[in-house]
Amino acid sequence: MILEVKKLQTGYGKLQVLRGVDLCVGKESVGLFGPNGAGKTTLINAIMGIVKPWSGAIEFEGKSIAGQATHLVARSGIALVPQERELFPGLSVADNLELGAVYVPRGKAIKAQQLEIVLELFPILKERIKQYVGTLSGGQQRMVAIARALMANPALLILDEPSLGLQPSIVAEVFDRLSILKKDIAILVTEQNVRESLKAIDRGYVMENGAIVIEDTAKGLATNPHVLSAYLGI
Amino acid sequence: MKLKSSYIVVAVLSVIAIAFPAFLGAYPLNVARSIMTYMALAISWDMLLRSGQISFGIAGLFGLGSYASALAVLRGGMDPMLSIVFAAAFAGVMAYALGFAILRLRSMYFSITTLALMEIFRIVMHNLHDFSGGPEGVVLPSVIFKGASPALYWLCLAGLFLTIGVSWFFEKSKMHLALTAIRNDETSARSSGVNIFNYLLIAFVITSVLQGMMGAIQVQSYGFTTPDTAFDANFTLLPLAMALLGGIHSTIGPMAGAVLLGVASEWLKLKIPYGHLVVYGIIIILVILFMPQGLFGLARKARRERSKAGASHE
Numbered sequence: 001m002i003l004e005v006k007k008l009q010t011g012y013g014k015l016q017v018l019r020g021v022d023l024c025v026g027k028e029s030v031g032l033f034g035p036n037g038a039g040k041t042t043l044i045n046a047i048m049g050i051v052k053p054w055s056g057a058i059e060f061e062g063k064s065i066a067g068q069a070t071h072l073v074a075r076s077g078i079a080l081v082p083q084e085r086e087l088f089p090g091l092s093v094a095d096n097l098e099l100g101a102v103y104v105p106r107g108k109a110i111k112a113q114q115l116e117i118v119l120e121l122f123p124i125l126k127e128r129i130k131q132y133v134g135t136l137s138g139g140q141q142r143m144v145a146i147a148r149a150l151m152a153n154p155a156l157l158i159l160d161e162p163s164l165g166l167q168p169s170i171v172a173e174v175f176d177r178l179s180i181l182k183k184d185i186a187i188l189v190t191e192q193n194v195r196e197s198l199k200a201i202d203r204g205y206v207m208e209n210g211a212i213v214i215e216d217t218a219k220g221l222a223t224n225p226h227v228l229s230a231y232l233g234i
Numbered sequence: 235m236k237l238k239s240s241y242i243v244v245a246v247l248s249v250i251a252i253a254f255p256a257f258l259g260a261y262p263l264n265v266a267r268s269i270m271t272y273m274a275l276a277i278s279w280d281m282l283l284r285s286g287q288i289s290f291g292i293a294g295l296f297g298l299g300s301y302a303s304a305l306a307v308l309r310g311g312m313d314p315m316l317s318i319v320f321a322a323a324f325a326g327v328m329a330y331a332l333g334f335a336i337l338r339l340r341s342m343y344f345s346i347t348t349l350a351l352m353e354i355f356r357i358v359m360h361n362l363h364d365f366s367g368g369p370e371g372v373v374l375p376s377v378i379f380k381g382a383s384p385a386l387y388w389l390c391l392a393g394l395f396l397t398i399g400v401s402w403f404f405e406k407s408k409m410h411l412a413l414t415a416i417r418n419d420e421t422s423a424r425s426s427g428v429n430i431f432n433y434l435l436i437a438f439v440i441t442s443v444l445q446g447m448m449g450a451i452q453v454q455s456y457g458f459t460t461p462d463t464a465f466d467a468n469f470t471l472l473p474l475a476m477a478l479l480g481g482i483h484s485t486i487g488p489m490a491g492a493v494l495l496g497v498a499s500e501w502l503k504l505k506i507p508y509g510h511l512v513v514y515g516i517i518i519i520l521v522i523l524f525m526p527q528g529l530f531g532l533a534r535k536a537r538r539e540r541s542k543a544g545a546s547h548e
Contacts, residue, residue, distance in 0.1 A: 035420040038282075047426055048424075050421060050424070050425075069422035069424075069429075070421075070425060071424050071427050071428055071429045071430070074424065074425050074426060074427035075427045079425075079426075080425040082421065082422055082425065087418075087419075087422070088414055088418040088419065088420055088422065088423075089418060090414045090417065091414050091415075091418075091484070094413060098411060099411040099412075099415055099426055099428075100426055101407075101427075102408055103426055103427035103428050104413065107427075112331070132538055135538060148426070152426070152427065156342050199542070
């Protein structure tokens with residue numbers, strides 16, 4: 001297993017959000033679905049060390065990373081594409097990509113090689129390489145965010161709602177890129193756009209009220225009556 | 235080619251700056267020293283600002299450097315030149331210790347705490363009568379280089395060059411990426427593997443070293459200081475105004491601002507001896523209102539707009 005979360009509980013102040021979450025990601029692409037407020041982002045924040053776990057375990061490549069500082073989690077090989085892009089608008093595309101690599105040893109070691117791969121995956125960024133990211137369109141910014149995360153050469157790529165605020169054609173493009181990526185690295189992606197993301201994932205979890213309620217393959221989820229009625233509107 | 239020509243400009247300007255004493259008298263050199271001191275402080279302030287942290291503690295570290303250097307000479311019998319190095323290191327060590335506490339603060343809490351530091355240092359020097367000379371301050375047995383204007387000018391210029399060099403290094407190295415990332419979004423910076431606290435601490439210590447060094451150069455060049463001179467709020471306010479006017483988040487911006495405001499201030503001082511600070515206040519207000527990125531910020535914005543327009547035509 002690349003990532004294993006066991007009986008994870010956490011929250012903010014006195015408010016408990018996660019009520020014993022079990023989740024694992026192997027060399028595959030895993031979806032995490034659920035309505036707003038289910039705790040998807042909190043789970044990701046806990047994995048990244050942005051929110052400290054109250055109890056339970058988080059293991060990455062066999063080592064516990066629960067409660068570790070965020071920059072150390074990032075350096076160990078988990079890259080995050082946060083919700084709402086969160087790029088560095090004061091930097092050019094090139095600098096954003098550079099930044100993704102230089103602070104993570106495993107990314108820094110193969111920076112030039114990784115840059116080629118990333119630019120091949122997102123050719124549009126090659127044309128925009130010198131532009132400040134603040135001047136890019138929403139879809140392009142999302143691509144920079146994913147590209148920056150990939151520059152760290154991660155073993156696990158976490159994407160928090162990558163389709164949020166994007167027009168449908170761009171959403172399809174983003175998921176298209178993710179299905180190319182999943183051959184090489186493990187992916188954990190949270191989404192409200194279940195329909196598009198089911199095409200790009202192998203397996204998925206449905207989270208409600210801070211707990212996992214369904215765990216199944218992409219095919220299984222696509223035919224699950226609860227998923228159909230609650231998330232696909234069928 | 236473009237890079238080469240900019241190197242030539244820098245080289246020519248440096249030579250002119252070094253050659254100033256050959257054709258300027260004592261008074262203009264004195265003015266130049268004052269402008270260079272403020273320029274170095276403005277640049278150092280901007281260096282920390284690039285991480286998003288607004289420090290009001292410039293005067294505190296400047297004054298600390300002044301006193302460390304003066305007292306090292308007076309009480310410790312240290313060589314004046316060596317005392318400048320000592321004072322810079324002392325300011326750095328103090329910043330390192332204080333940094334552990336105050337760099338956990340952000341935005342206005344950080345700013346206000348740095349402002350308070352300035353007052354604490356001043357009050358301590360005010361009250362340590364036997365050691366620091368109290369409110370009357372300290373008088374050194376002699377001015378460094380026997381007060382020769384060209385030598386004093388070169389000493390100050392050396393401090394400025396060092397500051398510019400470090401700032402340039404900040405702009406060209408990994409520091410630039412880290413500080414900009416921290417300024418733009420701390421969570422994203424962390425998630426990219428940036429150790430935020432470490433980088434802030436490095437930036438705070440280095441800028442404090444530079445500020446302490448300039449304070450030491452100042453006190454050695456004048457031969458005396460008092461708590462009210464060394465910790466004068468002007469050493470915080472003027473560099474701030476200069477950096478804001480010239481354009482923040484760069485080396486060249488604060489430099490341009492320092493020359494403009496420095497020359498203007500000398501002229502204003504002659505015209506309205508007690509009112510020139512009012513003009514500074516007005517400049518700060520106008521700049522913040524109408525060009526928050528300063529002169530060079532405007533230029534950068536224009537260039538960015540052009541790159542955007544150019545890109546959409548492709």
